[in-house]
Amino acid sequence: MKKLLRSALVILFLSAWMAGCVRPNKGPSPFEGLVRETPVEAQPGGLQSGSDFVIIPDSELVYGPALDSFALIKFAEARIPELMDYRETVDEREMTGTEIVEKVSRDYSVNPRLLLALVRNCSGETLNLENPFLTDPAYQGLFRQLSWAANTLNRGYYTRRVNALSQLTLTDGVVVEIPDSLNAGSAALQYFYTLLLGYNDWLLAVGPLGVYTDYFSWFDNPQSKAVEPLIPAALQQPDLRLPYADGEGWYFTAGPHSAWGDGAAWAALDFAPVAPSEDDWGCYDSPDWVRALADGQVVRISDGLVVQDLDGDGFEGSGWTILYMHVAESERVALGTWLSAGDAIGHPSCEGGPATGTHLHIARRYNGEWIPADQDIPFILSGWESAGFGVEYDGSLTKDGLVIEASGFPTDENRVYP
Known part of the structure; x- marks a missing residue:
């Protein structure tokens, strides 16, 4: 078949405030x-x-x-x-x-x-x-x-x-x-x-x-x-916890946004740890630990990336899986490790992709499909329920009537405690 190729693509390199994935201008x-x-x-x-x-x-x-x-x-x-x-x-x-x-x-x-x-x-x-x-x-x-x-x-x-x-x-x-x-x-x-x-x-x-x-x-x-239904009508998220220790409060820096690249479902949320000092900003080595959202096996690791399989079959294309992105290689969990909820995975960083500050990018998949954090199956972490505002990266977490909105600026207003 004869191809009629036409390239009208522009690579946009857009910056984010503080810790978060590269964040486009609002629109x-x-x-x-x-x-x-x-x-x-x-x-x-x-x-x-x-x-x-x-x-x-x-x-x-x-x-x-x-x-x-x-x-x-x-x-x-x-x-x-x-x-x-x-x-x-x-x-x-x-x-x-x-x-x-x-x-x-x-x-x-x-x-x-x-x-x-x-x-x-x-x-x-x-x-x-x-x-x-x-x-x-x-x-x-x-x-x-x-x-x-x-x-x-x-x-x-x-x-x-x-x-x-x-x-x-x-x-x-x-x-x-x-x-x-x-x-x-x-x-x-x-x-x-x-x-x-x-x-x-x-x-x-x-x-x-x-x-x-x-x-x-x-x-x-x-x-x-064909695998049908790929996403069961009554699908519910398993119990998941916040990706850090119970006594810590990290900053909610990005609401629902693309899980990978800029074309995937808005399945991801971003969290940034508290910097050790005022001199630590942007991309720095964090002593804090990213912790497992649930029980499951580590089935893939690569540059900045850890994938955890929650159903225990060792295959990331079936059941629930969790993507942890921007995890530093130093002290990172080994491939094949079985994790219990709350176990240490590694340290947040800028490794593995576009990032302007040390943070963690997390997303869910079920049967290989990215599950949006702003649709019918919200991302619920330690009781905090995600919602979107119709603009990528904007959104909120709600628990017991308290609403915290995502912000690229680390402030008391966007700090989330379990």
């Missing part, structure tokens, strides 16, 4: 609707019919239960030797193609099978691992390409999950409506291709002869892997 929620920010060069084509073809079930978009028996390396050895041979330096470490796919899929919680099918679909006659999606030099290499793809899929998926994605504007100006009956996973793929294609090519890509065929040829019918 309207992106869930109020997706509008292309750059003008379309081609003449607008008006409103056209969309597609109601179900490309994948929702469980094939997320890093979920259906991946429990999927062995990426064995698959690549048998079907994609180019992926095994591919090399790229990521964060000063040389990684193979399979390691990159695994890292991106787990970090963003996006299905590696889907990412590979998209690479195949967008590559043309020969597999293109350097720039299958975007030709912009800023996105050169498999890691940046897949990170963009995973972030884009998440944005489409979670926007659809809150019923805020109903129309799409393609690169040629054509506007299409998404049928109300279409599931979020398929809608996310439709959104993905709107950033790359005009109407005719878009119809092909999201129809039965598009990425569905590429997926089918490598992994069989995606519907055969």
Whole structure:
């Protein structure tokens, strides 16, 4: 399929106050609707019919239960030797193609099978691992390409999950409506291709002869892997405690915001410890301990990251998992450790990603899906219940009638005690 590539992406490096993830300027929620920010060069084509073809079930978009028996390396050895041979330096470490796919899929919680099918679909006659999606030099290499793809899929998926994605504007100006009956996973793929294609090519890509065929040829019918319901209607959060010692009070520095990148559900909250002295500000070595929210096993660690599996099966794609981000490597808990609620995990830091101050970023997943902190299943920590204000990073915690609002400034007003 001929690609009509068009890059209209800008990397925004925005600063935060004090301790917190890099915090964008306040503005309207992106869930109020997706509008292309750059003008379309081609003449607008008006409103056209969309597609109601179900490309994948929702469980094939997320890093979920259906991946429990999927062995990426064995698959690549048998079907994609180019992926095994591919090399790229990521964060000063040389990684193979399979390691990159695994890292991106787990970090963003996006299905590696889907990412590979998209690479195949967008590559043309020969597999293109350097720039299958975007030709912009800023996105050169498999890691940046897949990170963009995973972030884009998440944005489409979670926007659809809150019923805020109903129309799409393609690169040629054509506007299409998404049928109300279409599931979020398929809608996310439709959104993905709107950033790359005009109407005719878009119809092909999201129809039965598009990425569905590429997926089918490598992994069989995606519907055969469906896990339904992915999120049970009566799902409730297990008991969770605040991520620090009972006698401490940390600052609530960020309300509901994206769990990973800027396209995921607003599943994350940020907390910052009290600095040891006035001279300690920004990124500093904290003596305080991040503590486990609940009982569970440490199933993944990497730069600044700890993932805890609460159901004890050792697989982060099923049941409840907790992401702890910006945990310092020094004195960090070992992989495989079984933690009881309140056990020490490590020290808060700036390690592992964009941060302007020492803090902790925590988020929940269930069956691989990021669980928003501002929707039907609020983040409840030691009785403190989260809520959002419709603007990313803004929000509150409420307990026994007391309301504490998030603030990038550490003050008595945003300090939270168990």
